[in-house]
Amino acid sequence: MAAELRIGRILGDRRTGGGERMLALVLCLYVAVVTIWPLGQLLLTAFRPGPEGELLGTLRDTLAARATGRAFWNTLSLSLISVAISTGLGVALALAVGLLKMPLRATLSFLILMPLVIPSQTLALSWIELMGAQSPILRPLGLAPSPGAGNPMYSRAGIALVMGIEHMPLVFIAVRAALRGLPADLVEAARIAAIPPRRILARVILPLTYPSALAGALLAFTAAVGNFGIPALLGIPGRVPMLTTLIYQRLNGFGPSVAGQVAVLALILTLMAVAALLLRSAAMRRLRVPVETGRPFHPTRPAPLWAQGLIWAVVLMIAILPLAALVMTSFVPAIGVPFSLDIASFEQYRRVLANAAVVRGFQNSLVLSALAAAICLIVALPLAYLATRRPSPAMAALDLAAEAPWVVPGTVVALAMILAFLPPLPLIGMSLYGTGAIILIAYLARFLPLVLRPVAAAAAAGDPAQDEAARIAGIGLFRRLARIFAPSVAPAALAGAVLILMTAMNELTLSALLWSSGRETIGVMVFSLQYEGNSTAAAAVSVLSTLLLIGLCALAEALLGRRAAAALPWRA
Amino acid sequence: MTQIRALGLGKSFGGNPVLSGIDLTLPGGAFLALLGPSGCGKTTLLRLIAGFELADTGTLHLGGRAVAGPGLHVPPEQRGLGMVFQSYALWPNMTVAGNVEFALQTRLPASARRARTAEMLQAVGLAHLADRRPHELSGGQRQRVALARALAPSPQLLLLDEPLANLDAHLRHRMLAEFRRLHAATGTTFILVTHDQDEAMAVASHIAVMDGGRIAQMGSPETLYRRPATPMVARFIGHGATLPVEVLAHQSDRCRIRLGHAQLELPGSAAPGPGWLCLHREDLRLAHGAGHLRAEILSRSFQNGAWLTHVLPRDAGLDVLSLCLPEPLAPGAEIGIDIAQGWIIGGNAAAPARLPEAAHA
Numbered sequence: 001m002a003a004e005l006r007i008g009r010i011l012g013d014r015r016t017g018g019g020e021r022m023l024a025l026v027l028c029l030y031v032a033v034v035t036i037w038p039l040g041q042l043l044l045t046a047f048r049p050g051p052e053g054e055l056l057g058t059l060r061d062t063l064a065a066r067a068t069g070r071a072f073w074n075t076l077s078l079s080l081i082s083v084a085i086s087t088g089l090g091v092a093l094a095l096a097v098g099l100l101k102m103p104l105r106a107t108l109s110f111l112i113l114m115p116l117v118i119p120s121q122t123l124a125l126s127w128i129e130l131m132g133a134q135s136p137i138l139r140p141l142g143l144a145p146s147p148g149a150g151n152p153m154y155s156r157a158g159i160a161l162v163m164g165i166e167h168m169p170l171v172f173i174a175v176r177a178a179l180r181g182l183p184a185d186l187v188e189a190a191r192i193a194a195i196p197p198r199r200i201l202a203r204v205i206l207p208l209t210y211p212s213a214l215a216g217a218l219l220a221f222t223a224a225v226g227n228f229g230i231p232a233l234l235g236i237p238g239r240v241p242m243l244t245t246l247i248y249q250r251l252n253g254f255g256p257s258v259a260g261q262v263a264v265l266a267l268i269l270t271l272m273a274v275a276a277l278l279l280r281s282a283a284m285r286r287l288r289v290p291v292e293t294g295r296p297f298h299p300t301r302p303a304p305l306w307a308q309g310l311i312w313a314v315v316l317m318i319a320i321l322p323l324a325a326l327v328m329t330s331f332v333p334a335i336g337v338p339f340s341l342d343i344a345s346f347e348q349y350r351r352v353l354a355n356a357a358v359v360r361g362f363q364n365s366l367v368l369s370a371l372a373a374a375i376c377l378i379v380a381l382p383l384a385y386l387a388t389r390r391p392s393p394a395m396a397a398l399d400l401a402a403e404a405p406w407v408v409p410g411t412v413v414a415l416a417m418i419l420a421f422l423p424p425l426p427l428i429g430m431s432l433y434g435t436g437a438i439i440l441i442a443y444l445a446r447f448l449p450l451v452l453r454p455v456a457a458a459a460a461a462g463d464p465a466q467d468e469a470a471r472i473a474g475i476g477l478f479r480r481l482a483r484i485f486a487p488s489v490a491p492a493a494l495a496g497a498v499l500i501l502m503t504a505m506n507e508l509t510l511s512a513l514l515w516s517s518g519r520e521t522i523g524v525m526v527f528s529l530q531y532e533g534n535s536t537a538a539a540a541v542s543v544l545s546t547l548l549l550i551g552l553c554a555l556a557e558a559l560l561g562r563r564a565a566a567a568l569p570w571r572a
Numbered sequence: 573m574t575q576i577r578a579l580g581l582g583k584s585f586g587g588n589p590v591l592s593g594i595d596l597t598l599p600g601g602a603f604l605a606l607l608g609p610s611g612c613g614k615t616t617l618l619r620l621i622a623g624f625e626l627a628d629t630g631t632l633h634l635g636g637r638a639v640a641g642p643g644l645h646v647p648p649e650q651r652g653l654g655m656v657f658q659s660y661a662l663w664p665n666m667t668v669a670g671n672v673e674f675a676l677q678t679r680l681p682a683s684a685r686r687a688r689t690a691e692m693l694q695a696v697g698l699a700h701l702a703d704r705r706p707h708e709l710s711g712g713q714r715q716r717v718a719l720a721r722a723l724a725p726s727p728q729l730l731l732l733d734e735p736l737a738n739l740d741a742h743l744r745h746r747m748l749a750e751f752r753r754l755h756a757a758t759g760t761t762f763i764l765v766t767h768d769q770d771e772a773m774a775v776a777s778h779i780a781v782m783d784g785g786r787i788a789q790m791g792s793p794e795t796l797y798r799r800p801a802t803p804m805v806a807r808f809i810g811h812g813a814t815l816p817v818e819v820l821a822h823q824s825d826r827c828r829i830r831l832g833h834a835q836l837e838l839p840g841s842a843a844p845g846p847g848w849l850c851l852h853r854e855d856l857r858l859a860h861g862a863g864h865l866r867a868e869i870l871s872r873s874f875q876n877g878a879w880l881t882h883v884l885p886r887d888a889g890l891d892v893l894s895l896c897l898p899e900p901l902a903p904g905a906e907i908g909i910d911i912a913q914g915w916i917i918g919g920n921a922a923a924p925a926r927l928p929e930a931a932h933a
Contacts, residue, residue: 183659183661185657185658185659185660185661186661186663186664188622188624188648188655188657188661189655189657189661189662189663189675189721190663190674190675191624191647191648191649192622192648192649192651192653192654192655192722193674193675193676193677193678193721193725194649194650194652194678194679195649195674195675195677195678196649196678199677203663203666203674204663204665207665208664208665289664289665289705289707290664290707291664292659292660292661292664294659294661
């Protein structure tokens, strides 16, 4: 009796109704299957005994291997260099846009955020096309490397540079937000005291942005450690192994027999990413300076012309030129032919659209990401409802577990899915590996937080009395969820679902390990075409997917209306 | 020496006039309160004096030096002022001592800065908190830091922008006493922006009542109380009330007026015609006979040892009058009221053309 009572408590206290307990139980099962079991399998595999039964044998063998050490140092050092680039660029651009008065500031912000929306494989491909011997932009200027010299992007420096640019918006957003919260009074108080502008910048404004810059930098580090698209496109041809690409190459080359080894590599990746995130939350707690809210600071100093020119040059370099090179390459009818207006044609587009695998890739990506967005939305609503309105130990644990697949690198999630779903499922005796289902489950696990976070935040900020009033009126749980709770968090939920749709359409990290013939995704197609050396076709597919993405963005804005659209990520 | 001289200052935001025709002369060492309801332009005027806003029209001299005028704008950095902000605007990344010292950066060498900082923190009683961060202090302590910071460079003029708005009533009284003490000790000219007439009366040597972007009246607290220039000033200062009257005759600072059926003679300078009778509580007495006014008792409450009684006069306008009585009288009862004192202003002085409410208070 007493034990029964205590187990009951886990799902909620005595006020929690029977229907709510059932719902909580169903959600627990869902998260257990989709998240806890796969990640658990990964841990068990990493800590498996060696071939002769030595304690933690796999772990010790893998840690001692030279390849592990090389990949670890490459990952660590290139991530750190990329973070330095992200931070330098992000802070400088945020200060320029936030503190100087100049025309077209909104356009500038949008262009600076572009690398965040462009998938990393597309960004890597753009830089390959921009810097290569056939570069449609550098070649006419006589700046392209000679055809024999190889592409300078296939190198450690290339990886660090492109990762630095890809994650720069994370720092930019953080510092820009800190500057937006800067009260004008603080600057005016310094001006009254006759402090010169340079010193106001150094002593009053900059110190308030340090914690945000650090937080953004650590987020960029986590992203860099887990990045797959850039090391895959630049590091594999350049023979610069990183942890993510080493896992991919090992699994591709040797199959499930190396599961133990790659699980240990995944564990190292996870520890690096989680360490940075823990450091970030500790830093936020320790360094955060409480700033009074007040009239926000608006720049009054017009930017000097040289500064405006410099900013536009940087934005041109990081956001416009690489994409221009990509688009121009996609108009080249055959590989190896230099770009010129005379030969530009839609030949590549005709060819890729006639390619059955490419068409399947687009279909699969659309269907899988739409399904993932819909299912995550359906799961996130009751989960956020129970977590905020009927808190219990079980719901708190569930909330935490649901977050895990987004915190760890995508390669780790994909590996966990293979370990969990490669063996035939009990009861039906069939393996999910080689079907679209395994990709879908990976999407469900990884992208749930993208809709759960905003919905939970909206629920926490909402008024619980609405739900209580409906209970007083005798309305049942499911009707309350559908008619009271869902509408109250609808903008956040829809924005989250759109974010899932866009992220899943773009992703390569999960499907690179989970795809099989007939189950290609867009990301996989770009990667395979480029890997086969068909870079013009890869460029065409990238351009098509970017256009599809922009179309979806526009559609989302139009469908969601003004209020919900404000929650969309590119409005940040 | 004259500290401030403003002539015809005007300012509008996006076509909305917020200040117009501001004339102001203030001697050095004065304590001026800019008083008015929210949206009257008082903070905008303060920010014009500080140099954070550009005047559209008019000229401004500080301490004999032209700082604003046609084609002239001296930036805040070069005006040599001190300012206490409503939010205090303490730099959150610096300690208490750091805040004061940083404000002295361009004015004193390093060793002198430290000495002056210690002296100022001593003066506001915060020497023991010198190493704290602003967010570790209470509201009153932050206020003192802001004062110490603003006064440390010994400015000729200190601007205070609603500095007491974020404090509770008890602290407000202590800070007012602190303002008086520091004003006397430093000899600095103070300008305080406030919407609270009690605050203004408690500290100021001069009060400028602002209304709709203009200065309705400027003078000593006593002048504003005894001889208000407009009905708005009369109602705003000292819980005043106004009754419409007819001025019958005017002779050497006294007016003969008709109020309802009664005629009486009171001080004032209004020409014959419509006018206003300005009254305070202590001007009213309970009449033993018919009195000058008949009024119905609305409500009463016991305050400061007497019964504060609110009454509605019969046939004499709609303003509720208040008077203190030794005994409680039942609501609904009719009483007679004698008017012992008062002040008459002409009807033409009634409400100056109001400017649209501005977003900037």
